[in-house]
Amino acid sequence: MSDCIFCRIVAGEIPSRRVYEDEHAIAFLDLEPFKTGHTLVVPRAHVRDALEDADVMASIAPAITATGKLLVEKLGASGLNVLSNVGSDAGQSVFHLHVHLVPRYADDAGMGALLTRSASGDLDDVHNRLT
Numbered sequence: 001m002s003d004c005i006f007c008r009i010v011a012g013e014i015p016s017r018r019v020y021e022d023e024h025a026i027a028f029l030d031l032e033p034f035k036t037g038h039t040l041v042v043p044r045a046h047v048r049d050a051l052e053d054a055d056v057m058a059s060i061a062p063a064i065t066a067t068g069k070l071l072v073e074k075l076g077a078s079g080l081n082v083l084s085n086v087g088s089d090a091g092q093s094v095f096h097l098h099v100h101l102v103p104r105y106a107d108d109a110g111m112g113a114l115l116t117r118s119a120s121g122d123l124d125d126v127h128n129r130l131t
Contacts, residue, residue, distance in 0.1 A: 006042045006096035017127040020070060024056075025063035029123055029130075030100070037075045037103040037126055041067055047097040050084040056097065068101050074130050077103030 008014045009028065016028035019039060030038040041063050047056045068080050081102040085092035 004046055004094075004096050006040075006094055006098060007046050010042065010044050017123055019127065019130040020063060020067045022063055022066075024059040027063055027067040027101070029127060031123070033102075033123075034100075035102050035104065035108070037071045037077065037101075037130070039067055039071060039101045041099045041101060043097055048095050049086040049092060049097055050099070051086050052097065060097075060099065064099055064101065070130060071101055071103045075103050075126070076105075078106050079104035079108075 002008070005014065009016045010026055016026075018026055018028045020027035020041075023044075025041055025043050027039050027041045030040050041060055043056050043060050045053075045056055047053045050057055064082065068082065071077055072080060081104060082099060083102075084097070084099045
């Protein structure tokens with residue numbers, strides 16, 4: 001879909017800081033991270049959300065796992081939030097399935113802290129640490 005920003009990122013029309021990719025998905029750093037290393041995993045196929053196509057959702061599971069392990073290992077995270085918003089009332093703003101991987105650290109305040117963007121670190125520095 002030419003008007004979908006994530007389809008354009010997948011196609012390479014819009015630059016991103018990719019940290020993982022396979023035949024079904026790509027993972028790239030979020031431009032407005034909640035925490036250092038906040039990454040989005042998106043399928044290469046355009047699917048509106050996590051409930052639209054179970055096969056596509058299943059096809060990105062290996063990318064979610066591999067990227068999550070990369071974030072924990074390379075960034076020293078002690079935990080990880082994995083979430084996907086479905087619908088605008090749930091906070092979905094880009095209507096292309098995407099899964100947020102948010103590394104968590106020992107000094108984090110828990111899920112409530114997700115409501116306030118408080119990432120530290122430069123995206124280029126984080127990208128270099130992951131790739």
